[in-house]
Amino acid sequence: MRVIDTAAGLTPEALGEVLGVPVTAVRREKIGSGQIGACYRLRLDCADGARRRLVAKLAAEDEGARSFLWPVYRAEVAFYRDLAATVKVRTPRCHYGAISADHTSFVLLLDDLHPAVQGDQLAGCAPDRAAAAVANLAGLHGPRWCDPALLDVPWLKPVGAEDAARLGEVFGPAVGTFVERFAGRLDDRDVRTLRETADAIAAWVVGRPDVFGLVHGDYRLDNLLFGDDGRVTAVDWQTIGLGHPLRDLAYFLGTSLPPDVRAARERDLVGVYHAELERHGVTGYDLDACFEDYRFAALQGPLITVLGCAYGTPTERGDRMFLAMAARSCAAIRALGTLDLV
Structure with missing residues (x-):
């Protein structure tokens, strides 16, 4: 599965590919402190005229931090992949998740729960x-x-x-x-x-x-x-x-x-x-x-x-x-x- 490694990779083409919906434009806004990873609020314009709001979670921008933090990246992606559907706790819906073989790069595309x-x-x-x-x-x-x-x-x-x-x-x-x-x-x-x-x-x-x-x-x-x-x-x-x-x-x-x-x-x-x-x-x-x-x-x-x-x-x-x-x-x-x- 395709891993989007950096914010620059959050392109209409890449997002359209992983979501299975043609995307014509993306606007992104960085949110959070970025200590563990990088988070972005995305506003997507789709080819069918629909607009979607998502949050993208990526690995930390610091390459050295990634080599230390990979266990938490693996845990979060695996939670959404393996466990979220088996429990009843409310979490954001995960539209896409992927992680690299060495667990140092990952992407999660989650519902934006604004205005919560x-x-x-x-x-x-x-x-x-x-x-x-x-x-x-x-x-x-x-x-x-x-x-x-x-x-x-x-x-x-x-x-x-x-x-x-x-x-x-x-x-x-x-x-x-x-x-x-x-x-x-x-x-x-x-x-x-x-x-x-x-x-x-x-x-x-x-x-x-x-x-x-x-x-x-x-x-x-x-x-x-x-x-x-x-x-x-x-x-x-x-x-x-x-x-x-x-x-x-x-x-x-x-x-x-x-x-x-x-x-x-x-x-x-x-x-x-x-x-x-x-x-x-x-x-x-x-x-x-x-x-x-x-x-x-x-x-x-x-x-x-x-x-x-x-x-x-x-x-x-x-x-x-x-x-x-x-x-x-x-x-x-x-x-x-x-x-x-x-």
Whole structure:
């Protein structure tokens, strides 16, 4: 399948070929920060007079970055190719996807969901929006809950003991760097919680293996689009993997809601999620078990926050976002007694 390697390749001829519709003109606008890849909003004029709006996702412009980022490119293309049709989570429709043999170049042509509005990780969200988001999340988890066929998907790999040990070796120093970088801006309680999380992370990441499924990995407000009709759509599937599904739920609630709001509403919100799991066919998993797994899963918050900070390009907004996510998720870990469960 044809891979469009750069923005210059988004020509009427190339797009017409891959879409199977003659295209007479293309206008493109770069969107996003471009840290992981390059995204463009496309407006297409077609030979039949129709106009189409799409978003094109391509590999990073930096060739060196591509050689490092290829696993996330493979994951996102494979998600749309192999998994999206088997789950009920709302995602943009994928009109075309292709990736090179070495996985360093790819193209995805997705629906442009304008005028849906991106969530704001810094601002957080109201409980009604959180309820819509967790209901959508259950559409990812429920249909493939504990599905043994997932273990046979060649590009999905559950975390094993060696992976867990390596994560522990990487995460501890990353926490140290995070604490140093934000010295004076982190609450002392959060510093202690981060260091205790680093000590526990290797055991945690392989904990409770009897429940497993698809995990988005970075299900947070900046990766969600909210429509006028209240519907939520999840984007950015580069971190899709196998693990305990409640990691996504704990990460979303722990980083998206101010601690007082989370504490007041989290049982209701976990209840919304659990009811949706049952609607998608999950049985033998009661609400009490779900809430206990939610408590256990809360270490996902500092894990993704610290690693995202370590490997992302520093920006002023990014720093404020990571600080807010760390503070919120550390407060959740303490309130939920998560470290006592590892």
